[in-house]
Amino acid sequence: MNANKVVLIGAGMVGAATLNSILMLNLVSELVVIDQNVQRAQGEVMDASHTTAFAYSSGANIRVGTYADCKDARIIVMTAGPSIKPGEKMDRQILAQQNAGIMTQVMSEITKYTQDAIIITVTNPVDVVTYLAKTRANYPGNKIFGTGTLLDTARMRQIIAQQVGVDSKNVHGYVLGEHGNSAFIPWNLVDIAGVPVDQLDRAFHMKAPIDKEKVFEGTKSAGFDIIQLKGYTSSGIAMSVCRLIKAIILDERSILPISVVLDGHYDTKNVALSVPCVVGKNGAEHILEVPLTSEERRQFKQCAQNLTDILGKIS
Incomplete structure (x- = not known):
């Protein structure tokens, strides 16, 4: 395991903001972004990589990757899946069925390579997603949790x-x-x-x-x-x-x-x-x-x- 490697799944608005915030921590040596829209992921990685030349940002290795990169990751952050949009009912639970399916697919890929990484779920409804991710994949309970409240x-x-x-x-x-x-x-x-x-x-x-x-x-x-x-x-x-x-x-x-x-x-x-x-x-x-x-x-x-x-x- 790479003690300072983070894999970020999802390069949408939340994923992109998380990517840049992680870099500002100055704690990560390797940051891998996975997204089904590879071009979007490549654009976010390229944009974020330009910050590493400044003194306030770490010189982390930032790149687009695949689920195989989970094998030696210390932490995996799951942000993939749609969010509530303006004009829609303001209830995170309406996303449950769709994002539960996405999380099941993601966990099936992650568990091909690791059950050692700590997984942080962000995707809403985060409580539902966290429960299904843990139980459907039989992942160690202390190593998977959501951002919650x-x-x-x-x-x-x-x-x-x-x-x-x-x-x-x-x-x-x-x-x-x-x-x-x-x-x-x-x-x-x-x-x-x-x-x-x-x-x-x-x-x-x-x-x-x-x-x-x-x-x-x-x-x-x-x-x-x-x-x-x-x-x-x-x-x-x-x-x-x-x-x-x-x-x-x-x-x-x-x-x-x-x-x-x-x-x-x-x-x-x-x-x-x-x-x-x-x-x-x-x-x-x-x-x-x-x-x-x-x-x-x-x-x-x-x-x-x-x-x-x-x-x-x-x-």
């Missing part, structure tokens, strides 16, 4: 930081459950410098307390708002992938909310949902069971039921 969490933290007037990296807390309409925020886990969310107005001399409903609605609608404005989302999800790659390559053991297949965790099985996980050199190394209120557990169960219903309709 990592981006939702970043959006939530940024919205709260704006209201309080602090750096968003100082906001702690998670969006959990489905990367979709039934996601929820466990508010008892949200704080800034140890100050609980309900006390932020006093601690930071705010005119009014944090409007939890406004934060939640802004978090849920952010992705769809971006799609309506520019046609697609790319920057935020690309940085989410990079956050995971960095945690793996540097063995950071960072706690991040990612979509993993649950096997009794939170009294839930046979579905992939986002929960806080320790992410390090071996992938999702430990699933944390954080304290949830009875209402939050109900919301978690609702997320699981929604996804179970969708999985039952996929052939």
Whole structure:
């Protein structure tokens, strides 16, 4: 295995943004792009390769490849498949049947060459895709997970930081459950410098307390708002992938909310949902069971039921 080799599957808008963001990490020595549209992949690789001459970018070997390149890859990032477009129903689950088929084909190719690489799924609906990728290919559970609510969490933290007037990296807390309409925020886990969310107005001399409903609605609608404005989302999800790659390559053991297949965790099985996980050199190394209120557990169960219903309709 090449410890610093990443294979990126999909050279669309998200794939291209991810390609450039990975290069800016300065952690990767080899980056291989695979796409059924070889010309598109070649164009993205050529364009990205021109950044390596600048001081801020790594001198990585960037090239177009095939699934055989997965054989010695450390990390494989899956972004292939269509996304929601402006004018379409704003529900990631409408992509389920088509992208489930794409993921099955991709996993059949990957597993010809490896079951050692860590696979990060980005394709939506990411929870459905992650579950099917893991179970249909019988891939090691710790080595395959989705970006899940990592981006939702970043959006939530940024919205709260704006209201309080602090750096968003100082906001702690998670969006959990489905990367979709039934996601929820466990508010008892949200704080800034140890100050609980309900006390932020006093601690930071705010005119009014944090409007939890406004934060939640802004978090849920952010992705769809971006799609309506520019046609697609790319920057935020690309940085989410990079956050995971960095945690793996540097063995950071960072706690991040990612979509993993649950096997009794939170009294839930046979579905992939986002929960806080320790992410390090071996992938999702430990699933944390954080304290949830009875209402939050109900919301978690609702997320699981929604996804179970969708999985039952996929052939």
